[in-house]
Amino acid sequence: MDDLKEKAKLFLDLVLSSSRAVAMTGAGISTESGIPDYRSPGTGLWEKMDQSVVSLDGFMKEPSRYYDYSLELYPLRKQAKPNPAHYLLAELEDRNFLRGIITQNVDGLHQDAGSGQVHELHGSLRQTVCLNCSALHSMDEAMQRAAGGQNPPLCEDCAGVLKPNAVFFGETLPTMPWEQSLELSRGADLFIAIGSSLLVSPANALPDIAIRAGSKIIVLNNTPTPFDGESELVVREKIGEFSSVVMELFKA
Template sequence: MVHAIFDRAEKAQHALEEAFAESSRAVVFTGAGISTESGIPDFRSAGGIWSRMEPILFDDFLASEEARLEDWRRRFDMAERFAAARPNGAHEAVAHLARNGPVSLVVTQNIDGLHTRSGVPPEKLVELHGAGDHATCLECGTRHEISFAQDQIAKTGMSPRCTACGGLLKAAIISFGQPMPEDELERAMKESVMADLFVATGTSLVVYPAAALPMMAKEAGARLIICSREPTDQDDIADLVVRTPLAETFGPLKQMKFA
């Protein structure tokens, strides 16, 4: 049974400050809701990206040049959106808590790169669904910039190939049907069960296996806080549920002092 639900930002902020102040090892798990306040649309809600277009499956990307070119067109559009967006107060607060506070790991489902740009240390960030700011070769893993892929398509009209081995390039994002990165997921699971505080922020908690992380943390003894404007299926096991705007609620936490 959830212990408390906060629908006023000031009260929620104080509750979060208290929780982080009392924590010695915290995990913050974020989803699209932390970035919508930076102007980045989400994928799954009504009016979200998947309500306007069908996702391109990984197998289709591998099999079809037409699918690859359409996937790249969408990635270029997203890259422009991501570049234009700026981290909001919630991103900045999470970065502060990771640099100076008890947050041992930030786990995100987002591909927008805003956690990196807000200053979350690379060693404390796991991007479960990849990142949209670069591409990788599906054969050898060599990194290429998005601008390289864009130039190659403009010049040849064909999907870009790796400069090292000639393999297919793909934006470094996990597509539907593509295996999750095992090392990153394992690290997220390990930190979750070691945490004394787990804060799920801006996520609907419907995409598994990532959505199992809060339950794993709770079962291992962590205090669980869920910050989501909409109800989730895990609200009933949370110690605290926050329904307030994330940037407004988290923003003041970037002023927290830690010994």
């Protein structure tokens, strides 16, 4: 048995022998879906985008700049489809082997793959929120209006400015998904970290909380993380490819 298949088998054994598994996902799970990582050298979004565009201060000063950038980047996001890693997590949840997903991503690909229990720590780019009345609207609508010349796009109900419902620099995390993520992590007996460097606060607190509550941990990431030493299994393969192998074994 080659290394990949052996690790896939170990991954599946750990999942099947757990009863309260939880997954936490970061940008690395979506790069194979064509969504660039924010920090990777060469392809990282920060190298193309001025960070002030996605800071609360910057947005408040000049919201149209965000939409100017997004008119270019949004089509890429719209084309992105879930990859085998998203589908594997949806399948595990469907068969009651996963209690939920905590995600640092704002791309909505877990929901596209069919996952139901998704806790979005950083909000979602699928929606906008009105800065005046707090109503949620679809990002598609906002982008259509921006493309049609209404930049920034405005709330249909009150004409307030629409801000993407993702957490910008300088904003606090939404309370509800964070509380739910804490609860899931405290109750986990297996914590599966996928595509996250586990360096960014406060999401890096969650695996720590799970471990202290007695959970095992699996790390799937292409670079080392601070939790590798405490993990039952560390996988550096391409996440989508690895997930395909796990899925094959799971369905066999």
